[in-house]
Amino acid sequence: MLKIGLTGGIGSGKTTIARVFETLGIPVYYADDAAKRLMNTNDELKSQIIHHFGKESYTAGGLDRKYLASIVFSHKEKLELLNSLTHPVTIQDAQQWMNQQAAPYVIREAALLFESGAAEKLDYVIGVYAPQHIRVKRVMDRDGVSVNDVMKRISRQIDEEMKMKLCDFVITNNEQKLVLPQVLALHEKFTGGTVSTPTAAT
Ligand code: ATP
Numbered sequence: 001m002l003k004i005g006l007t008g009g010i011g012s013g014k015t016t017i018a019r020v021f022e023t024l025g026i027p028v029y030y031a032d033d034a035a036k037r038l039m040n041t042n043d044e045l046k047s048q049i050i051h052h053f054g055k056e057s058y059t060a061g062g063l064d065r066k067y068l069a070s071i072v073f074s075h076k077e078k079l080e081l082l083n084s085l086t087h088p089v090t091i092q093d094a095q096q097w098m099n100q101q102a103a104p105y106v107i108r109e110a111a112l113l114f115e116s117g118a119a120e121k122l123d124y125v126i127g128v129y130a131p132q133h134i135r136v137k138r139v140m141d142r143d144g145v146s147v148n149d150v151m152k153r154i155s156r157q158i159d160e161e162m163k164m165k166l167c168d169f170v171i172t173n174n175e176q177k178l179v180l181p182q183v184l185a186l187h188e189k190f191t192g193g194t195v196s197t198p199t200a201a202t
Contacts, residue, residue, distance in 0.1 A: 002123045002190055003106055005113045005125035006125075010139055024184075025103065026103055028106070031109060053078075094108050104191045112157075127169070128173050
């Protein structure tokens with residue numbers, strides 16, 4: 001069974017496109033959702049977070065995401081530390097999950113696929129590309145945040161063009177090129193055994 005990564009910058013449309021693959025019957029592992037779940041359920045990860053970020057990281061209701069965000073989003077090294085704790089646990093969880101699936105291929109959707117080391121465990125990576133001005137507008141509309149907030153988030157991610165160069169396939173989600181034919185072309189490749197030589201989906 002092929003293990004496929006799906007990545008792209010904030011607002012590129014990763015989740016939207018992952019949902020399209022799901023409608024084709026392909027199981028999708030959403031790494032950000034999984035990381036949030038594991039921060040509440042994995043005891044070793046919880047104790048590491050408490051050790052590094054303090055007891056205040058958890059309330060009776062679980063992880064205090066506001067508290068943690070207030071620390072990591074103003075200190076780059078703290079964000080890197082949190083990622084270095086959560087990524088290995090999420091990668092292991094994803095591997096277990098993938099091994100339990102029965103499908104021609106599975107998808108792991110994650111913003112930080114290359115940065116986390118997760119890409120090394122995957123057969124191919126699909127990049128979702130959208131120009132920055134579209135991504136900014138989408139996230140402002142979706143999250144009700146300012147342009148500055150979005151630009152801050154973008155500045156924490158690796159350059160979009162560079163990320164796309166690392167991908168085996170690219171889906172262009174710029175609201176001009178139709179997405180569905182691009183998804184179907186990849187689905188056919190992954191299910192039809194014609195995927196040995198990666199080429200960009202056109
Ligand atoms: P994040 O990195 O923040 O999780 P993402 O890459 O997963 O973002 P989505 O959440 O899928 O991106 O998309 C961002 C917003 O843009 C959503 O509100 C989604 O509905 C919208 N969107 C995505 N693709 C399109 C499109 N082709 N046409 C119109 N709206 C779109």
